[in-house]
Amino acid sequence: MKNGNDSDPEKFLWQSFDYPCDTALPGMKFGRNTVTGLEWYLSSWKSTDDPSKGNFTYRLDPSGFPQLILRSGSAVTFRSGPWNGLRFSGFPEIRSNPVYKYAFVLNEEEMYYTYELLNSSVITRLVLSPNGYVQRFTWIDRTRGWILYSSAQKDDCDSYALCGAYGSCNINHSPKCTCMKGFVPKFPNEWSMVDWSNGCVRSTPLDCHKGEGFVKYSGVKLPDTRNSWFNESMSLKECASMCLGNCSCTAYANSDIRNGGSGCLLWFGDLIDIREFAENGQELYVRMAASELGKVKHYLEGGEANERHEHLELPLFDLAALLSATNNFSSDNKLGEGGFGPVYKGILQEGQEIAIKRLSKNSRQGLNEFKNEVESIAKLQHRNLVKLLGCCIHGNERMLIYEFMPNKSLDFFIFDQMRSVVLDWPKRFVIINGVARGLLYLHQDSRLRVIHRDLKAENVLLDSEMSPKISDFGLARSFGGNETEANTTRVAGTLGYMSPEYATEGLYSTKSDVFSFGVLVLEIVTGKRNRGFFHPDHGYNLLGHAWTLYMEGRSLELIDPSMGDTYNLSEVLRTINMGLLCVQRFPSDRPSMHSVVLMLGSEGAVPQPKEPCFFTERNVLEANPFPGEHMLFSGNETSITLLEAR
Structure with missing residues (x-):
């Protein structure tokens, strides 16, 4: 309804979009006008055939830092978490899409959430159902009906405060609820009987004395923000100092995670409704008593930043705890050695298994790579990336602490005649897909666009389910800074996996990783290494051999015999085709990892590859583009680094 004398196209006397009832359509606002008091919110029907007002409401709560809260009557049943610049923190699945x-x-006048359609052919609606579920539906012309596209509540961990105060919920763990580090169940007997509602309490109470600091949690849904305060212009360092300066402050975080993070969000009182995500969770810094920081501590303590460590924004492990965990780094605990140095298995006091990479004093892949790995992977969270738990800096000691991968690395299985039988085709295909999704996250979906630069079988670790996790980010580079996305005077990587433009000209991009991925795919299919491959009929490497068989229509001869008849014929042929596309001579001819993931997940036609680059280590050594520089070789699989002459 509009005043006919009013020429303002945005001004209405009344419009249905201001009263959404149980349905929100594209373009509707979801929040409130703080000047007029008008509120836009969803209210459920009493039942599917009774449109009178039901028990549930879904509205933007303005207390503290705004968040969407679902209530049954006055009781909170679900909350979205605060908006972080990209998504609500409780909706990690929300990301840029077409x-x-x-x-x-x-x-100052409004606070609201809204969504728009970028594809006008899509018909969609967001509905609060009579039984209290927030669901998005889309219309399918073919069936002339609505289908469920997504639901805000995904599992039990979305039930509000399931684990109580200072409890954290992880749907993949059993039990789902655990107390945060430095906290114990408030009522142990009830907790053991799977009643987690009373939550956890501190082992050591805060006393606001000097020495208190923070423990960092990554990949979480931020706690209930109704008892919070925010400032959108402060830095994270300023945020930490402000929290330490207020005895009532219990935690802090960035309010906006875009562009490396900005803004300040402080909590006062108990931290409630925390859950852990496999990807796209946020970082939360929880205040702890000084005595609780002995084993795992944050880089900022007592209100004073240690300048040498101030950029290492992740937990610091105490050297004594690592010595105890590894039996003084005994040879029995040693897992192997790479360019960085030896890797040890350790068991912390609480029973957690860890892997420790210890910087060798003789390593030329040294402090710069250590810092780079910390800065790169500390900001990354994805199910197909190995999780960095923290680091240790003590005197000349430099160590990285990772989650322990019980099945070692991919090369341990794939290139061994006896162990390779463990990896049938379904397992290999899962590994290929997992690595592809991990690279897609690095290239496109992470906060920093990262080029790994050293993807190889040795750097793909396998968990207890044989799911892959990309590791070793010592050579990774994010876009920006003085080094462009396409050129460097410091070349580093592994012979057999390096793209031709990177090895000979120092040019690198996401397509350099795509080349390495293509090599890895062909190695997984064949069970053979690209570097050192020998065939009596020709002198080609594995890529040349694969191309020859492909052109002759004999690609099936590439398949590793140890897989037996476990493979799907069309699937494995498509995978070989896709692998050859990834190792094309020119970067522009290679697909993006987004296209690779689509090819792996569909049955459509795969583009025909051109002749790939038959690259050998002799090509690399003879094509050194940086005269006066020397090469480094380290680890079991030869790695090469060209150091800038000085």
Whole structure:
């Protein structure tokens, strides 16, 4: 309804979009006008055939830092978490896509969430159902009906405060609820009977004395923000100092995670409704008593930043704890050795298994690579990337602490005639898909666009389910800074996996990783290494051999015999085709990892590859583009680094 004398196209006397009832359509606002008091929220029907007001409401709560809260009557049953610049922290699945555009507006006059359609052919609606589920539906013309596209509540961990105060929920763990580090169940008997509602309490109470600091948690849904305060212009360092300066402050985080993070969000009182995500969770810094920081501590303590460590924003492990965990780094605990130095298995006091990479004093892949790995992977969270738990800096000691991978690395199985039988085709295909998704996250979906630069079988670790996790980010590079995305005067990588433009000209991009991925795919299919491959009929490496058989229509001869008849014929042939596309001579001819993931997940036609680059280590050594520089070789699989002459 509009005043006919009013020429303002945005001004209405009344519009249905201001009263959404149980349904939000694209373009509707979801929040409130702080000037007029008008509130836009969802209210459920009483039942599917009774449109009178039901028990549930879903509205933007303005207390503290705004968040969407679902209530049954007055009781909170679910919350979205606060908006972090990209998504609500409780919705890690929300990301940029070609269908929906999400936005959150917070200013002096309005605060609201809205979504728009980028594809006008899509028909969609967001509905609060009579039984209290927030669901998005899309219309399918073919069936003339609505299908469920997504639901805000995904599992039990989305039940509000399931684990109580200072409890954390992980749907993949049993039991789902655990107390945060430095906390114990408030009522142990009830906790053991799977009643977690009373949560956890501190082992050591805060006393606001000097020496208190923070423990960093990564990959979480931020706690309930109704008892919070925020400032959008402060830095994370300023945020930490402000929290330490207020005895009531219990935690802090960035309010906006875009562009490396900005803004300050402080919590006062108990931390409630925390859950852990496999990917796209946030970082939370929880205040701890000084005595609780002995084993795992944050880089900022007592209000004073140690300048030498201030950029290493992840937990620091105490050397004594690592010595105890590894039996003084005994040879029995040694897992192997790479370019960085030896790797040890350790068991912390609480029973957690860890892997420790210890910087060798003789390693030329030294402090710079150590810092780079910390800065690169500390900001990354994905199920197909190995999780960095923390680091240790003590005197000349430099160590990285990772989650322990019980099945070692991919090369341990794939290139061994006896052990390779463990990896049938379904397992190999899962590994290929997992590595592809990990690279896609690095190239496109992470906060920093990262080029790994040393993807190889040795750097793909396998967990207890044989799922892959990309590791070793010592040579990784993020876009930006003085080094462009396409050129460097410091070449580093592994012979057999390096793209031709990178090895001979120092040019690198995401397509350099695509080349390495293609080599890895062909190695997984064949069970043979690219470097050192020998065939009596020709002098080609594995890539040349694969191309020859492909052109002759004999690609099946590439398949590793140890897989037996476990493979799907069309699937393995498509994978070989895709692998050859990834190792094309020119970067522009290689697909992006986004296209690779689509090819792996569909049955459509795969583009025909051109002749790939038959690259050998002799090519690399003879094509050194940086005269006066020397090469480094380290580890079991030869790695090469060209150091800038000085």
